[in-house]
Amino acid sequence: MYEKIDIIRVGNSIDLDPFRIDEVLQNGTCTFVSSKFYNKGVYRVMNNVNKRMQDFAINIDKIEAATYNGLVEEFGKGCVDASLWDDVPDGAVVFFYSFKLETELVEPHSKKKAEFIEA
Numbered sequence: 001m002y003e004k005i006d007i008i009r010v011g012n013s014i015d016l017d018p019f020r021i022d023e024v025l026q027n028g029t030c031t032f033v034s035s036k037f038y039n040k041g042v043y044r045v046m047n048n049v050n051k052r053m054q055d056f057a058i059n060i061d062k063i064e065a066a067t068y069n070g071l072v073e074e075f076g077k078g079c080v081d082a083s084l085w086d087d088v089p090d091g092a093v094v095f096f097y098s099f100k101l102e103t104e105l106v107e108p109h110s111k112k113k114a115e116f117i118e119a
Contacts, residue, residue: 004104004105004106004107005105005106005107006106006107007044007055007056007057007106007107010042010043010044010057010106012041012042012043012044013043013044013045013046013053014038014043014044014045014046014058014060015046015047015048016032016045016046016047016048016058017047017048017049018047018049020032021045021047021054024058024099024100024101025056025101028100028101029098029099029100029101030058030098030099030100031096031097031098031099032096032097032099033084033094033095033096033097034094034095034097035084035085035087035088035092035094035095036095037063037095038060038063038095038097039060040060040061040062040063041059041060042057042058042059042102042105042106043057043058043059043060044057045057045058056101056102056106057101057102057105057106058099058100058101058102059099059100059101059102059105060097060098060099061098061099061100062097062098062099063095063096063097063098064095064096065093065094065095065096066093066094066096067091067092067093067094068080068082068084068085068088068094069091
């Protein structure tokens with residue numbers, strides 16, 4: 001048995017919309033698309049609407065990348081949301097992520113702990 005780390009000790013953070021936050025809390029997993037590249041690993045979540053840090057962490061476990069033209073060639077123009085590439089330079093990639101609610105490594109709620117050392 002090992003001790004979990006407190007949520008406030010997670011140094012990486014990621015902005016998620018309230019829909020994604022609700023989805024991961026309800027289902028334990030979620031996906032999202034971003035023009036930013038995130039490494040696999042544990043991230044503390046910030047709500048991108050109210051700019052508040054959440055009291056849970058996620059673990060990004062799968063990353064895929066694609067270009068607009070590559071997706072259009074593979075699936076057809078009708079299946080590709082062109083708005084995902086609005087902020088992406090022509091020919092650049094968009095990243096697709098899969099993540100899960102992190103419950104094994106991180107204590108989801110911050111707890112104020114007092115430790116006393118006897119002299």
